Amino acid sequence: MRYRMKGFLCAFAMVATLGVNQIALAGFTPFVIREGGGSAPAINSLPGGGTEIVITQGGQKAALGSSDIDGTKLGDIGRLSIERLDDVSRFSAGSGPAVGPYLNFWITDGTNFAVVANEPSNAAFQPLFNNGYDLTFADLADKTAKIYENADTSWLPSSGVGLTFADLADFTIMAPNNVPDWAGLGSGAPIVLSGRATNESYGVNWVFGDTLSNYVSGDPGYQVQNAAVNSTVPEPTSMAIACCGLMLAGLRRKRRR
Template sequence: MSVSKIRFACLTVAAALAVCGASAQAAFTGFQIRNNPTINPIGANTEFVIQSAGQKAAYGSNDISGAKIGQITNLGITRFDDTTRFTAGSGPAVGPYLNIWVTDGTNFAVLANEPSNPDFQPLFIDNGNGTKSYSLDFADLADKRVQVYETSNGGFNSTNTWVHNLVGINGPLTFGDLANLTIGAPSPSYIAGGNGIGTGAPRQDVTNIAYGVNWVFGDTLTNYVSGMQGYVVGDAVAQAVPEPTTVALAGLAGLGLLSAARRRRNA
């Protein structure tokens, strides 16, 4: 087999494996959730201006939809605005926060973290250049408290949703308890049908288009109001480990190419 054919086959395997893994910064979309917050492009970054309680917006991606919570390798975002203008540890100083849609194949719910929780704040890293970033893998999230929203019986400190019942824990949950839940957003028709989903759910206002992973800005209360100067963010990342069977199939595809090339040579 020629060197060029071997190189082509190897590159094909590498490309297949890259597709199997989630992409970084590939497809994040800024969208309004409620009450018309302002979203401004600023070069490669995006500004989310939350001026009053009730306004909400998000930066959403389906890059790792289909992966499990326990397969998350990097959920990242960088703040480029001056976070020191807010009280240390407050919502706008440590936001945005995560909303992750999950499903059991029939039901959907949103898992939310609490960045204002002191246990979570050490994960907001000062980059030493005036910016701060989250870069979270499952190990970072596993022991952190998670709230379940946007489903029947959901809400702050809820204990009796389908998520709780699925894992057999009718009490406080951590991300680690939910490692086997699949990331995935409901359809617009599912959202429009109610199903315990409120107006603050991470979905586009009017269209109800939703994304599996969302960095959220704003809230029902004033705890995430940015003021006239918004949250300026960029470098958004969503990555997850591919399923072992998917990696195996990609490898087999590459081996098939090598075998076909060898047969042509020997024919």
């Protein structure tokens, strides 16, 4: 009886754990979004697996992108993090490069796409910075959410005006790969520069640089590591493993009767 109970408790623990958090942390890919002044931002690998992104002038833009949780709701983000390695004290307190990178998410209603972004230079967001970010959706929920990269915002709540992330929680994170261009899609959208013909992109993006010089890092650049995101919705594979655990526990109980 004691062993049967242990089997059921083990299986229950698997379901509970997998149901709360997707196990695997997402892998992020560095990519160039846009050149500035005829030159692209430099992307360098650092010892230990970190990445350096050097933004030397306005217009340059690059990102770390992940599509590992594409298909989940924006409100189902469990944890979203990145660590800064460079000395942020070289920048003015509260400035873009002192509290960067910033976030871009591609969201969709199944037909339309847009980018929803935070603005880390916003005073309400700055307390979340601690040599990088370690966020949950609860941290984002009451923060201002800005809409970009679509001229038509009629499909969004309040036509995209005055929104918080909570207002967009039920929209799906999804990169618009192989989707024809639409009105309002600009060169600053988080799309791989070399993949413009197919809109090659990622659903979740940590972004470096901007149209203006407000996110110029100089050289050395932004040095980051441990970019990760997960979802509160379990992966199908994880659920299958949990179900198998329950079935095995049930079979063991039946055989010992």
